[in-house]
Each structure stands twice: as C-alpha cells, then as structure tokens.
Amino acid sequence: MEETRTTAGTRQHRESVHRSESHKRAILIVIAGILLMLAALPAAAVDAEGSTTNPTAIVADYTVIPSVLMPGDQGTATLVIKNTAQSASVKENTGIASGGTFANTKSTDINIYLENVHLEGNGIEVLTKDFDRIGELGPGQSVPVTFVIRAPSKSGIYFPEAWIDVRNGRSTRYPLTVNVNTDISSQKKPALSVSQSLPDRVAPGDDCTAGITITNTGLLRASDITMVVNSTTKSLVLTSPGRHYFEHLDPGEEANLTLRFATDKNTPIGIDPVTLSITYRTPDGSTERQAETLGIPVKGKAEMALKSFSTDPVRPVPGSPFTMILRVENTGTDQATSVHATLDSPFTGTKTAFIGSVDKNSDAPAIFYLQATKDGSVPVNLTISYSDDFGTHTITDDAVVTTTPSSGLVPFASAVLALCILAGGAYWYLRIRPGKKNDR
Structure with missing residues (x-):
C-alpha cells in the first residue's frame, strides 16, 4: 500500500511540473507572437512613446x-x-x-x-x-x-x-x-572721462581747433585706448589725424590732443556734431566702448561792401540840390543788422542814412539828399557800420563827385565868344576882303 501511494504521488508531481512548463512555453509563445506582430506593423503605426x-x-x-x-x-x-x-x-x-x-x-x-x-x-x-x-x-x-x-x-x-x-x-x-540711499562699494575698474575746449564761434569758411583731454577717473589702468574722430557734416573737414592711440592711462592720468577742422561757405549754421568713438581694455581683458560728441558752434558772419555809387543828376550844379545813392551788398554767410552809412564831404544836407538789416547775398540802398556847394571834382568819404554774431564792424570807401559850373557863367562865355566872332568878321571885311584894293 505504501509503495502504491508513493508511486501515485510521484506521478501527480510529474504531471504538475509538466503543466507548469507547458504554461511557461505558452506564455513565451504568446510574447513572441506579440513581438512578431509589432514588427509587422506598418510604418504609419504610432508608437505610444512620446x-x-x-x-x-x-x-x-x-x-x-x-x-x-x-x-x-x-x-x-x-x-x-x-x-x-x-x-x-x-x-x-x-x-x-x-x-x-x-x-x-x-x-x-x-x-x-x-x-x-x-x-x-x-x-x-x-x-x-x-x-x-x-x-x-x-x-x-x-x-x-x-x-x-x-x-x-x-x-x-x-x-x-x-x-x-x-x-x-x-x-x-x-x-x-x-x-x-546706501553706499555700496562697486567693483574697481577704469573709467575714461572726456573734456573738450571749443571755440566760441566759427564762421563758415574759417578754420578752427578743438582741444580734447582724456582722463582716467577710474580705479584701475585702461589699456590700448583708441579714439576715432568722425565729422558728420561733409563741409566740416578734419585736417588733423582722425585716429589716435594711447598705450595706457593709469588712474588720474590724462592725455591731451588737438583736433583741427576746416569749413567752407556751405557749412550749416548751428551746432555741427563730431563723434568720438573710444575703445579701451580693462585689466580683466574685456573691451569697453563709449561715444562722445563735439558740438562745433558755426555762426554766420556778414561781410558788407560798396556795390555801386551814383548821383542824380549825374553832374550836380553848384548851388543846386542833388541825390547821392549808395548800394551796399552783403557777401557774407549771415544777416547784417544795424546797417547804416555815414558821408563825410563838403556838401551840405543829410550825412547819415539808416539801412537796417541786409540778408546774405542781398543789397540795399543808402540815400543822401545834398546841396552842391562847389564845382569841380569833390572827394567824399563813405563809412558803413553793421553788426553780426561776431560783433560790430566798420568799412570805409572813397568816391568823387564831379559838378558842372553854374548856369550864370554860360551867357558870359557865349558873349565873349560872340564878340570874338564879330571882331574876326569885321577884321576880315575891312582888311582882308578880296577886291578891296581895286575899289580904291
């Protein structure tokens, strides 16, 4: 009996192991099938992973x-x-x-x-x-x-x-x-400050200079300092070098240089800008850049001159009134103000003529009402005063007025001439007439 039970238990154990192995093989077959199905999916299938x-x-x-x-x-x-x-x-x-x-x-x-x-x-x-x-x-x-x-x-x-x-x-x-409102110590570094010395005013057509001072106001050295000068106005031309280099500036050290410019008649009136592009290296090797601007003050300048001179009548008669007309012209680059003309001559009458303002490239008359006092060529002296942005100016010029003799002298001369003609005719008739000897 014992042997029969042992044989039966062994048989049941073997069948249990066999069933377990069969289940494992089935599971492996199913997994392999799923993998084969996934591999066979078309390219349009979407993978769940994203x-x-x-x-x-x-x-x-x-x-x-x-x-x-x-x-x-x-x-x-x-x-x-x-x-x-x-x-x-x-x-x-x-x-x-x-x-x-x-x-x-x-x-x-x-x-x-x-x-x-x-x-x-x-x-x-x-x-x-x-x-x-x-x-x-x-x-x-x-x-x-x-x-x-x-x-x-x-x-x-x-x-x-x-x-x-x-x-x-x-x-x-x-x-x-x-x-x-708290003081916090900042990182030490160089800092360049630019100061400039400019002219009060520059007239178009004149040359000018500008002084530049570069100062290191920082706490460390600035190295490889380069400054490039560029005028933004075509008629304001830099005549000195436009690129300047300084090896280094220590704290508190400064560098000075002078820039020279030339202008022409077409330079715009006002503040003409000139840019300064500055680059330098800090001790840590970084490059700093800054831009400065020079404002060149360009102001127009008036230039007055005597354009023409005439009298009416052309040849005044002593003792008679006449008019003297001067035309003054502004050939400068800005308006002339407070323009007046003064006459210095032996003639009597108005000696000062106020003109007012004269724009550039324009002219205006100065009229004097005079009385001729003498005959012949009479010299006169003309003075023209005017003002502009540069102050008050004066120019002088000379002219000559020619007068004719008075009308009372004309009959006397005519009478003398007539007497001379009559005397000559009588002498010819009484002395020289042909046939006079034969008549005797």
Missing part, C-alpha cells in the same frame, strides 16, 4: 531706475521675462523600423502663456497692479514688464520678489535688489 519639453519663463534681466533711490522717492523696476529655451517643443515618434529605431520624428514648437506677473514689495511699496494675462511668448522670445515703486522712509538694501505664473507650466520666483 517626449514633451515643458517650457517656463525666467527673468533674464532687470533694471531699477534710478539705481539708488532716496527715501520716499519713486522709481521703476523693469523685468525682462524670457522663455527658458530657444526651442520648446513637443515630439511625436511614429513608425518602428528595424533595429528598434523610429522611422519618423515630428517636432512642434509650443509657446508659453504668461498668466500673471506680480512684484512682491518686501519693504518696497509697489504702486503698479499685477499684469494679468500678458499673452503668449514664443521660444526664445522676451518681453519687458515695468512696475512703479516707491522707496520706504528708511535707508537700506531691499529685495522685492518677482512672481511669474505660466499657464500649464512652472511658476518662477526671482529676487530683485533695490538700493535706498
């Missing part, structure tokens, strides 16, 4: 104006909010090729939506409300957001915090630094 890069926003930069607030003063804090990545996208992988790789990959850019931007004061009073629903921000894009703030009554360093909420994304918290 990858998504969720973008968010950051504060790329911020600016507080003014950089140092006085207690109770108002200012602005501007945040530059930027997408976190240059390419935020969602990826779809389709089709399984041989070797387990994907046949097609589709990449679609997605934007972030700025839901809310809030500035938590933390001791700073924020006068601007939150910015709600600013809108979408594409991959790599940025947008500025400005808050109006007021400093507290107590000096110190404050750290307001920017809260940025992104729809379906991660929120951002970013601290700012606001200085309220």
Whole structure:
C-alpha cells in the first residue's frame, strides 16, 4: 500500500511540473507572437512613446531706475521675462523600423502663456497692479514688464520678489535688489572721462581747433585706448589725424590732443556734431566702448561792401540840390543788422542814412539828399557800420563827385565868344576882303 501511494504521488508531481512548463512555453509563445506582430506593423503605426519639453519663463534681466533711490522717492523696476529655451517643443515618434529605431520624428514648437506677473514689495511699496494675462511668448522670445515703486522712509538694501505664473507650466520666483540711499562699494575698474575746449564761434569758411583731454577717473589702468574722430557734416573737414592711440592711462592720468577742422561757405549754421568713438581694455581683458560728441558752434558772419555809387543828376550844379545813392551788398554767410552809412564831404544836407538789416547775398540802398556847394571834382568819404554774431564792424570807401559850373557863367562865355566872332568878321571885311584894293 505504501509503495502504491508513493508511486501515485510521484506521478501527480510529474504531471504538475509538466503543466507548469507547458504554461511557461505558452506564455513565451504568446510574447513572441506579440513581438512578431509589432514588427509587422506598418510604418504609419504610432508608437505610444512620446517626449514633451515643458517650457517656463525666467527673468533674464532687470533694471531699477534710478539705481539708488532716496527715501520716499519713486522709481521703476523693469523685468525682462524670457522663455527658458530657444526651442520648446513637443515630439511625436511614429513608425518602428528595424533595429528598434523610429522611422519618423515630428517636432512642434509650443509657446508659453504668461498668466500673471506680480512684484512682491518686501519693504518696497509697489504702486503698479499685477499684469494679468500678458499673452503668449514664443521660444526664445522676451518681453519687458515695468512696475512703479516707491522707496520706504528708511535707508537700506531691499529685495522685492518677482512672481511669474505660466499657464500649464512652472511658476518662477526671482529676487530683485533695490538700493535706498546706501553706499555700496562697486567693483574697481577704469573709467575714461572726456573734456573738450571749443571755440566760441566759427564762421563758415574759417578754420578752427578743438582741444580734447582724456582722463582716467577710474580705479584701475585702461589699456590700448583708441579714439576715432568722425565729422558728420561733409563741409566740416578734419585736417588733423582722425585716429589716435594711447598705450595706457593709469588712474588720474590724462592725455591731451588737438583736433583741427576746416569749413567752407556751405557749412550749416548751428551746432555741427563730431563723434568720438573710444575703445579701451580693462585689466580683466574685456573691451569697453563709449561715444562722445563735439558740438562745433558755426555762426554766420556778414561781410558788407560798396556795390555801386551814383548821383542824380549825374553832374550836380553848384548851388543846386542833388541825390547821392549808395548800394551796399552783403557777401557774407549771415544777416547784417544795424546797417547804416555815414558821408563825410563838403556838401551840405543829410550825412547819415539808416539801412537796417541786409540778408546774405542781398543789397540795399543808402540815400543822401545834398546841396552842391562847389564845382569841380569833390572827394567824399563813405563809412558803413553793421553788426553780426561776431560783433560790430566798420568799412570805409572813397568816391568823387564831379559838378558842372553854374548856369550864370554860360551867357558870359557865349558873349565873349560872340564878340570874338564879330571882331574876326569885321577884321576880315575891312582888311582882308578880296577886291578891296581895286575899289580904291
């Protein structure tokens, strides 16, 4: 009996093991079949695996104006909010090729939506409300957001915090630094200051000079200093070198140079700009650039001259009135004002004529009403005074007025001439007449 039970138990154990192995083989066959079916799927089948890069926003930069607030003063804090990545996208992988790789990959850019931007004061009073629903921000894009703030009554360093909420994304918290009437030591570095010495005024057509002084007002040496001079006005020409180089300037050291310019008659009236482009290296090897502007003051200058001189009548008669007409011309580059002419002569009458203003490239008359007092060639002296931006000027010129003898002398001369003719006729008749001897 014992032997029969043992044989039966052994048989049952073997059948149980056989069934277990059969189940394992069936499971392996099913898995292999599934793998074969997946391998046989067409390329259009979509793999369940996909990858998504969720973008968010950051504060790329911020600016507080003014950089140092006085207690109770108002200012602005501007945040530059930027997408976190240059390419935020969602990826779809389709089709399984041989070797387990994907046949097609589709990449679609997605934007972030700025839901809310809030500035938590933390001791700073924020006068601007939150910015709600600013809108979408594409991959790599940025947008500025400005808050109006007021400093507290107590000096110190404050750290307001920017809260940025992104729809379906991660929120951002970013601290700012606001200085309220506090001295903070800054990083030591060089700083170049440019001072200039300019002429008070330059007339078109004249040459001029400008003195330049470059001073290192910083705390460290500035090296490889280059200055390039460029006039923005074509008729204002630089006649000295336009590029200057200095090996270095230590703190407190300065360099002086002189720039020379030439102008022509067409140089515009006003402040003509000349740009100075300066570059230099700092001790850490970085290059700094700054631009300065020279304003050359160009002011017009009047130039008066006597254009013509005439009298009416052309040959005055002594004792009779006549008119003297002068025409004065402005050949300068600006208007002449307070123009008047003065006559110095033995004639009686008006000796001063007020003209007023004369524009450039124009002329105007000066009229004198005179009385001829003597005959012959009478010299006269003319003086013209005028004013412009350069002050008051005077020019002089000379002229000659020729008069004819008075009309009372004409009959006397005619009578003398008539008597001479009569005497000659009588002498011819009484002495020389042909046939006079024969008559006797």
